Amino acid sequence: xxxxxxxxxxxxxxxxxxxxxxxxxxxxxxxxxxxxxxxxxxxxxxxxxxxxxxxxxxxxxxxxxxxxxxxxxxxxxxxxxxxxxxxxxxxxxxxxxxxxxxxxxxxxxxxxxxxxxxxxxxxxxxxxxxxxxxxxxxxxxxxxxxxxxxxxxxxxxxxxxxxxxxxxxxxxxxxxxxxxxxxxxxxxxxxxxxxxxxxxxxxxxxxxxxxxxxxxxxxxxxxxxxxxxxxxxxxxxxxxxxxxxxxxxxxxxxxxxxxxxxxxxxxxxxxxxxxxxxxxxxxxxxxxxxxxxxxxxxxxxxxxxx
Ligand SMILES: [Fe+2]
Numbered sequence: 001x002x003x004x005x006x007x008x009x010x011x012x013x014x015x016x017x018x019x020x021x022x023x024x025x026x027x028x029x030x031x032x033x034x035x036x037x038x039x040x041x042x043x044x045x046x047x048x049x050x051x052x053x054x055x056x057x058x059x060x061x062x063x064x065x066x067x068x069x070x071x072x073x074x075x076x077x078x079x080x081x082x083x084x085x086x087x088x089x090x091x092x093x094x095x096x097x098x099x100x101x102x103x104x105x106x107x108x109x110x111x112x113x114x115x116x117x118x119x120x121x122x123x124x125x126x127x128x129x130x131x132x133x134x135x136x137x138x139x140x141x142x143x144x145x146x147x148x149x150x151x152x153x154x155x156x157x158x159x160x161x162x163x164x165x166x167x168x169x170x171x172x173x174x175x176x177x178x179x180x181x182x183x184x185x186x187x188x189x190x191x192x193x194x195x196x197x198x199x200x201x202x203x204x205x206x207x208x209x210x211x212x213x214x215x216x217x218x219x220x221x222x223x224x225x226x227x228x229x230x231x232x233x234x235x236x237x238x239x240x241x242x243x244x245x246x247x248x249x250x251x252x253x254x255x256x257x258x259x260x261x262x263x264x265x266x267x268x269x270x271x272x273x274x275x276x277x278x279x280x281x282x283x284x285x286x287x288x289x290x291x292x293x294x295x296x297x298x299x300x301x302x303x304x305x306x
Contacts, residue, residue: 008035008037009035009036009037009039009040010032010035010036010037010040010120010121010122011037011039011040011121011122011123011124012121012122012123012124012132012135013121013124013132014124015035015121017029017032017035018099018100018120018121021099022099022100026099027098027099027102027106028096028097028098028099029097029098029120030097031079031080031097031120032120033077033079036076036077036122039124039125040077040122041075041076041077042125043122043123043124043125043128043137044075044076044077044122044136044137045074045075045076046125046128047123047128047137047141047220048072048074048075048137048141049074050220051141051217051218051220051223052074054220054223054224055067055217055223057224058210058211058216058223058224058226058227059210059211059212059217059223060203060205060210060211060212061205062146062148062149062152062212062262063145063146063211063212063217064145065148065149066144066145066146066147066148066149067145069086069087069090069145069148070083070086070087070144070145070148071086072140072141072145077122077136078140080095080097080118080120083095083140083144086148087144087147087148090149090150090153091114091147091148091149091150091152091153091154092114092153093114093115093116093144093147093153093156094114094115094116095118095139095140095144096110096115096116096118097120098117098118098119098120100119100133101133101292101294102117103292103295103297103298104163104187104191104292104294104295104296104299105163105167105295105298105299105301105302106298108159108160108163108164108190109160109163109164109302111156111157111159111160112157112160112161112163113160114153114156114157116139116143116144116147116156118136118139118140118144119133119134119135119136119138120136121135121136122135122136122137123135123137128220129219129220129221131218131219137218138214138215138218139214141217141218142214142215142218143198143214143218145217146212146214146217149262151261151262151263151266152212152262152265154262154266155197155198155262155265155266155269156198158266158269158270158273159190159193159198159269161273162190162269162272162273162276163190163299165273165276165277166186166187166190166276166299167299167302167303167306168303168306169182169186169276169277170182170183170186170299170300170303171303171304171306179300179303180296180300181282182282183296183299183300183303184291184296185281185282185283185284186276186281186282187291187295187296187299188284188289188291189243189272189276189281189284190272190281191247191289191291192242192243192245192247192284192289193242193243193268193269193272195289196242196245196247196256196257197213197237197242197257197259197265197268198213198214199213199214199215199216200213200215200216200226200253200256201213201216201256201257201258201259201265202216202226202227202234202257202258202259203258203259203261204236204258204259204260208227209227209234209258210227211223211226211227212259213256221252222252225252226252226253226256229252231252231254232252232253232254232256233254233255233256234256234257235255235256235257235258236257236258237257237258237259237264238257239268239271239272239275241257242257243272243275243281243284244284244285245285246285246287246288247287247288247289248288249288249289
């Protein structure tokens with residue numbers, strides 16, 4: 001059996017080790033490093049090689065310092081245990097291997113405990129630019145270097161705290177339909193915040209506009225496009241705009257928001273939570289991202305358990 005699994009590797013969409021864990025209902029798994037195929041390591045090496053010059057040109061300094069700290073291997077997939085040895089002393093964060101989709105509340109709850117749910121599979125070499133779901137390159141090369149920066153890590157923890165606030169507020173709403181309606185809106189606002197900052201955020205720096213969003217930092221094509229293209233509108237972030245702005249899912253983002261610093265970003269999360277408490281997130285504009293049934297259910301379950 002082990003031989004069969006090793007031959008297949010840990011490729012996105014074709015990783016029996018991961019699929020079997022999901023079938024058993026296991027969210028947290030081990031990295032099972034020995035299962036990576038030679039092709040898996042080659043996919044990492046090619047992704048890493050072509051990103052390197054773009055990171056140097058377009059990534060913010062915090063990310064570049066994070067790469068130096070983590071010393072991710074260029075030629076093979078990193079061991080998460082090695083990554084964690086260097087990451088944890090910096091901000092307390094740890095990468096925690098998961099079998100795939102993590103329902104919304106559980107995801108934010110992990111952040112509040114300084115755990116980052118991390119995909120272990122890697123995209124197929126024939127689909128280097130197409131990412132149907134996160135893979136280890138997106139999660140480890142795109143997200144984790146940012147987690148070495150304490151100020152940014154604190155933003156994630158505070159966002160995790162917002163999910164707990166949302167659940168506590170939902171638990172006080174006894175009409176089930178109204179509870180669900182409010183949660184849908186609050187989750188949409190939180191998802192948009194995450195999308196336009198943690199995944200696609202830009203920062204003003206002395207060197208010009210630079211990326212700190214991991215969706216940009218793990219995309220060879222979109223990182224350059226986000227900074228250079230005249231097809232992209234870039235605006236100083238406004239929270240009231242951001243929470244009502246629909247995301248664009250299946251192509252390059254035409255609209256991106258710029259923050260001044262991670263202290264600025266942290267103050268926006270505080271504002272987001274304040275608005276949540278005041279009921280201002282109970283009616284945000286419809287549109288993407290869609291709220292998956294599992295995301296909504298995870299918040300409902302957490303409210304139920306209080
Ligand atoms: Fe991501």
